[in-house]
Amino acid sequence: EPEVTQTPSHQVTQMGQEVILRCVPISNHLYFYWYRQILGQKVEFLVSFYNNEISEKSEIFDDQFSVERPDGSNFTLKIRSTKLEDSAMYFCAGDTGTSYGEQFFGPGTRLTVL
Amino acid sequence: KNQVEQSPQSLIILEGKNCTLQCNYTVSPFSNLRWYKQDTGRGPVSLTIMTFSENTKSNGRYTATLDADTKQSSLHITASQLSDSASYICVVSGRYGNKLVFGAGTILRVKS
Secondary structure (H helix, E strand, C coil): CCEEEEEEEEECCCCCEEEEEEEEEECCCEEEEEECCCCCCCEEEEEEEEEEEEEECCCCCCCCCECCCCCCEEEEECCCCHHHHHHHEEEEEECCCCCCCCCCECCCCEEECC | CCCCCEEEEEEEECCCEEEEEEEEECCCCCCCCCCCEEECCCEEEEEEEEEECCCCCEEEEEEEEEEEECCEEEEEEECCCCEEEEEEEEEEECCCCCCCCCCCCCCEEEEC
């Protein structure tokens, strides 16, 4: 059964450093998403991406964040200058774009900012 | 403000017993409601998806109900197993089914 993969599983970085989180979505998916979950809190929507552009983003997704799908396969989330409060689990998800389609989530990348 | 509230916050039950988790939402316009299971340190896995016209949907031992008029949903787990121990998250899609609004989840622990 196809699945969403994410790398790395755990990333530790110093405050102010840039990080890139990577995701390989399921091949027939057209919409891609990033979510984050701060430890002990609910999952929060960050951004949705379709046809090589952002379709919607939350207020969390400020200028420090960017997404791209450089090679038609990988889907990346970049944080330009990490802050302590960026420490969280980041989940990539995808679906085929139908209104009631199931979103498939990856296993997540745990980002720790020191 | 679009919100999803769940109760109880946590629950402990004995293996083999049934339980029901509750969800209330204020997301509008409403597209569909989903229940996800999230194991610790893992991504959420979909259990059920219901549109406004569906009142109940089952997936094995999981049965979800939806009352779109009162904006309430429940997830009933039958004959619980130790592997059911996880966080169960109610998720509502408010527009065209893409952006998801998550509840805080109910942490279920099944003990032997």
